[in-house]
Amino acid sequence: MDLAHALKVALQSGKVRLGVNETIESAEGKKARLLIVSRTCPERRLTGERRWGATPIYHYEGTAVELGAACGKPFPISALAILDPGTSAILSLETG
Numbered sequence: 001m002d003l004a005h006a007l008k009v010a011l012q013s014g015k016v017r018l019g020v021n022e023t024i025e026s027a028e029g030k031k032a033r034l035l036i037v038s039r040t041c042p043e044r045r046l047t048g049e050r051r052w053g054a055t056p057i058y059h060y061e062g063t064a065v066e067l068g069a070a071c072g073k074p075f076p077i078s079a080l081a082i083l084d085p086g087t088s089a090i091l092s093l094e095t096g
Contacts, residue, residue: 003060004070006090007036011071014086018077020046026081027052034082034091036060038067041078058093 010016017026020043026032035057037046041064049057060067064076071077085091 001089001092003090003093004072006088006093007071010082010085010088010090012086014088015083017081017083018071018073020079023079023081026083027055030054031083032081033085034058034093035079036067036082036093037079038062038064038077040064043079046079 017023020041023032023035023046024043027035030053032055035046035052035055037057038060039062041047046052046057047059051057062070064078067080068075068077071080082090
């Protein structure tokens with residue numbers, strides 16, 4: 001799967017929350033279906049885990065700048081939460 005393409009489709013057709021605080025808020029509220037965390041994410045609660053409760057965490061190998069670029073954004077993104085994938089196949093990412 002092309003992650004950058006899947007992210008862009010999810011951003012256009014679904015519901016995605018960007019940023020560490022938004023991601024944690026979505027996970028704690030049990031609204032997120034998938035969390036994506038860059039390797040440079042400053043939040044240790046997200047970087048060392050495979051799941052947040054029942055929500056899987058995908059560890060993106062790139063930096064926050066690279067994750068931002070993959071999302072088509074001109075700013076770094078350390079973490080994001082997929083609330084609704086829209087027409088994207090992003091939920092099929094391997095999180096193990």
